[in-house]
Amino acid sequence: MPPIIWDDAAQRLLSKEIIKKTRRRSLKEAREIEQQILQESRLVGSSIYTKMFQASKQEPKEKLALLLGQLGAQMEEGTLQLLGPYQIDANMPPHGEFLRLLAKTVQQAYSGKVLDDPQVHQLRMYLDRHNITYIRQLFGGQGITDEAALSAYVRASKKSGGLGGQKLIAERARFHNKYQHNYQPGGENRKRLTPDFHGEFILDENGHFVSQWNVLEFDSAGKLITDFDYYRKRCGTYTQWHSFQQQILNGESFNYADRNDLVHRRLDILPPGQLDHPLRKEIAKEWKNPANKVEYHWKKADKQKDGYSQRDLIKKRAGWLSIFLLIIGIAKRNLFRHR
Template sequence: MKNKLAKFHLIALPTILAGIVGHFSSLTKFQRAYQIELPADWGFWLRFSTLSVLKKQLRFLQKHDHWDQAALKIYLKQIQPAFVKQVSVFQRLAESFEQTQQVGSEVYTQMYVGSQLKAKKKLRLVLRQLGAVVDDHGFLQLLGTHEFARNLVPHAVFYTAFRADVWQAYPGKAGLNRDALGQRLHLFRSWIDLQNIRYIRQNYTGSTDFAKLQKYATTAKIPLDLTTSAAFHNRSAQVFRYPQNMKVQISAANTAASSNFNNARMAEFIIDLDTRNFVSEWDAYCFESDGRVDSDPQHYSKKQLYQIANTESFNYGIPKGQQHDLPAKDHTHYYLDVKHPFDPQVRQLATQAFRSPQVVTIGGPYADLIKRLPDLVSWQKIPVSQRNAVYQEYLRFCAKTGSVPGYGGFLEQR
């Protein structure tokens, strides 16, 4: 028996060694192709193991996640500094690769921005990785291997880069109505809203959602915008009396570091004027055990449909508001966000049950009450029993002057 084992080892050992040498040779070629620099004092097995892991990671990122060579090189570049510290190299490799599976993480964003894929292919790549599929009720479900990074902030570079690619891929009046990808991109806005709401609620303290949002804005040094119309977020099933909600957008002006990006009035939050909490479709939707959203419109109550009808909406285009920072011919918000493809059936039902009022500038009964933060304080001081009469006085002032100054501005001017 011992003789047989010895004979086997004599036969197998050269084969094993040849396999190792052949594999190392392929790793050396891989190292040269991607210009990977490893410390000169690294031993054979450390070099062998590191290159083996890297090669497997890049093969996965290319074949499974569909990244291009430019993005792969960005991935390698951000790992390179870890090679100086031998102890942490494998931990860094694992952490960096994990970030490639988290949309909007630091590593993922670097790869997305650095990718040389055309805009439409990049947009499609993100939706594919998230497993974006439109179900039988017209609702976009995310069923993929990737997920949003938990630390993805509402003003993130990833969002501004994604937004810029939407502009490039869908210029002109047709907007997102041009093709099936545009339809999915429209529906995808809701999932960005969910990430933004979760981030604010989970990372900041405060007695209300608005208090948490203000803390986020202060910490991130992001100015809030309250000047864009909230008419589409004050839908009512009865005769319209006065606004119940206000709109807050981030950032009030562009704060993006790159001249290629613009994050002005991108993320959006709808605030109930009484509770100061978010009004959001995601507080109405029910998740099933497999992670899908129950998208059957018949499963939702009238109270839930109110939330769905008046929900927030991430902006691919730039709403104008009263910031005066856009050229007169800029209509990206209208073409990409307002004149959009079909909503899911549940939201179609909600917006049929709850109608948005016409604005005062065209003879309607709606005028924003909140244009500045002091407006909210002034309005909340008015007893509920008097609000309808006070609002009618404010509405007449807006119609007469042709301006909508907010309730506090009205008190100053009358």
């Protein structure tokens, strides 16, 4: 297992934080505060953990190995298992600072390269699980759809764990509308992203999250089950099995890239075919992605304002700029012809 010990720079920061918070406290209070800080330092994504990760002088790939070691990452029959002792902080929001820091670290570690480490790749699905659980537990509840909870997350203040009114990015969800035989238009899944592009949520036509975490199970030892035969036997009917596969294949996928570009292709789009867990790889053999603009379209229903998301403003500005430059170019050519 990779080492889980922080380097000197990170440990110095931890010591300074403890000294700062325990100054002028009684011995009893100081010990309690110290224990609290040490416990929080074992929660990936907590404030102190994020500061330590940022302060560390290790190289990007060493930082990733450190994180995976802390989470007890092990590959077992093609599936990443996280066995502790560190846990992902339940209070870290999907737009959390650590997630941006992690994404930047992966970008640096695989600069100009396709991500080829199955542990780093499959870590994304555990971040997905964290994000949808966060939305459901903090903003959901009985009678509240996932979409309503997502909307509440957008409206909630940053102090209470929300986005403070900053809207999600609405993007096309072509890769999240896979089909087996004949593509049936209508009722497509929709994709929403956190403003930093990293956190991703897929919604069906009824406002429910589409996610492999709706159907995957853990065994008695707390290990994720990804055995094909296990789930095939549990899904007794064709309808149950078909629905199960849709959840596995069409769900969300945390992005290490900052936008839909070549980095996104190298880190997020290309790796799944080779590095996904065996269940998803086996099921994917019989499913296809709808052809863009032929089968899959940016539907009117998906363009409608929902109050909590919007198209990528950078793309929109770039689009209008391209049109403006095109018009200027045509005008210049016409002016030149008439001289």
